[in-house]
Amino acid sequence: MPAYQFTALDVSGKQHKGVLEGDSARQVRQQLRDKDWTPLSVAAVEQKEKNTGSSFFQKKFTAYDLALMTRQLSVLVAAAIPLEEALRAVAKQNEKAHVQNLLLSVRSKVLEGHTLAQGMQQGGRFPDLYIATIAAGERSGHLDLILDQLSDYTENRFAMQKKIQGAMIYPIILMLMSFAIVMGLMTYVVPDIVKTFDQSKQALPWITVALMKASDLIRQTWPFMLLGLGVMTVLLLRFLRSASGHYAFDRLVLKLPLFGKLSRGINSSRFASTLSILTQSGVPLVDALKIGAAVSSNWVIRDAINIAAEKVIEGGSLGTQLERCGYFPPMMVQMIKSGETSGELDRMLSRASDMQDREVTAFISTLLALLEPLMLVFMAAIVLVIVIAVMLPIVNMNNMV
Template sequence: MVTRFLPALSASAKLICRFITMAPFRELPATTASAASAMTAETDKSAFPKVSTFHPDTARVSTRTVTADDRASVETLLKAEGAMVLSIEPIENRLARSLKIKNRRRKVDAGLVCIELGGLLRAGLTVSEALDSLAHRDDHPNVDVYRRLYDGLLSGLPLSEAMKQVEGIFPGILVAAIQANERSGRIPDALDEYAKYAQAQEALRKKVVSAAVYPATVIGFGLLVVLFLLAYVIPRFAMVYDGTAMQMSGPTRILLAVGHFIHEQGWGLLVGIVLLGVIVADQFARRNAAQRLLNAIGGVWPFKKLGERFQQARICASLAMLTRGGYDFPEAMRLASPLAISASTRVQLDAARERILEGVLVSHALMQTDFSDGFAVRILQAGERVGDLAGSFDMLAQTYRRELETMLERTMRLVEPILLMTVASLIGAIVVLMYLPIFDLAGAI
């Protein structure tokens, strides 16, 4: 059958080769060639849709679209018009840049941005010069954020408002601290304060996460072993017992029945577990469900005390930063209230804020709402006497942080062996129940 079509295929190939080498394809007409060259010359030019310029005559900054061969041509063209070029953004980078911004939005470290920007400001650069310098670091992971901040400044926004335009990166307390220090010119101090605050909070978060990794690993591995025993090992033991007249205890019968059920309905159970996991993940992604779970965990000893110390350390550190930045205490409490994990803590802060607005001292208001204990009240009273509440809250934050680290270490020393013994006992109980009929038979013999 194949040899029958070979002559036809050979003839078709010859015709295709002859068609390709025809004269019209070897030499283009003059009109076509000129049109092609004009099209090529046109496509060689790039459109720069975001060219920011400053016009000395009108003292205004404007953004326009310019089509030219390269950046140098854009600058030459605009200088001939009497304009000063501030920044140029080529069109080919906009899509990639927007995708990078979406991918990096969750990965941007606001503390690192504060460290880099604050360092340049302390070196003598203005805010716009510092952001312009950082925006030209093409290989930097935060370059898109710097460019968006710089564009915000060029449009006439202050730094705090430009930070608000970059959604999902800069927290509210940082924006508030910058806004409070813009009038006094202490932006570098605000950036340094937040950088220290972010580093301390990140170190605290890493300690909490690392402390939870080992228990989660033990529980996960133990559940996998239990599922393997129930789904694979026990059904095969049940096949051995099915053909015998051995007397089995009630727990062993239940265990074998569970093993049979898992073995026969394995795929259905797997689909159900996956669906349940998706539902739980979806509910946990919503703040209300996650908040209820955290509240439930926070009410269990010893996690309740850990949660209280963690919240107090975060809130006191933020209050210290905001009051040092120039905010009055009620406004600082309003900005720091969203940092509370539990709803009860937010209620305490709101109640304390209302009392402070009524004229009650900060130390007394926090004590009346049970947010602070006797130790914290005395520290705050000392700060009120010398007029340094920010220093008092900073000291409380450090104290609570050290207490939390100590409590984490002690809790893990207690929880880890309990978890190991629980998982080992569960696996051992399953194995003993599997072999119990054999032990009974050996005892009868």
């Protein structure tokens, strides 16, 4: 039974929006009239999504929504509840209208005879990893077990994402506050102090002269500096969105000492996790490699994985191909080689994924632990320079007296 999104007015004139199921839009309007509501608009969920555009929806369909939805669906399917009823229950439990629309749209496809993976694929909102894993679970007849594994995977990905975001909050706030304090000193405090030095007509230290010129420059040109910064940011973002810009940025990141290691670690962890769950679900290795390449945020590493997939099709070893590209940790490569030799690639990939997750988490924690004191030292050094520039003329004046 298809789902319809409606807008209606009750007897008091209050507007209501929601989703109802019905054989047709006419039946949904009748359901609204039975509630003494006046229907304003009734549209099929799929048609509504096409009219609103997919880009807006994708911004709202967060990793948290996917993790929560997967866990709820996993529990209901494991309890032997029919799939269409499970989808309907999960849709009703979700408070976000767009997620309800998506799930009811998938449910309508399932009621039409499509598989769950086909319904999600036609919705166009689910990741390739998600669809491929569910398709493998439906083929093997173990959808409940696959959904449980997928729930663990999505929840772990979401937990790591939130951990990184939470750890970055303090350094970002500290950096913004440091910048605001320095700009405030240079714009309002320093000019008032150095006025007395101009009136004294004495020779000033070079550091004081440099500070005065920098303060004057900031006060006179700060609107143009902000405008220039905004224009440069827009141009840089447009360049990074292009294919050449994206590749140039990814190559640069891989060459940087700390950020290169971090990028390789994050992408290696993501690739190992994706490949592990896909191989455990019964997805062919070549298809799993293509999906694993697609989830990589670094396009240079993505191309390297695609090349490795082509070599595997030709009969090559996955571990050897990953070792040649040089973007994956040696320990992870050796574990993959061991898994290929022993015939337990899925188990070794799972271990490699856990190991990479721990290493990435530890590296990020160490990096952020070093970043905070470095920013404090940097801010203290700037303030010290300002204080020295202000105090040196005062000390010279006292010596002359």
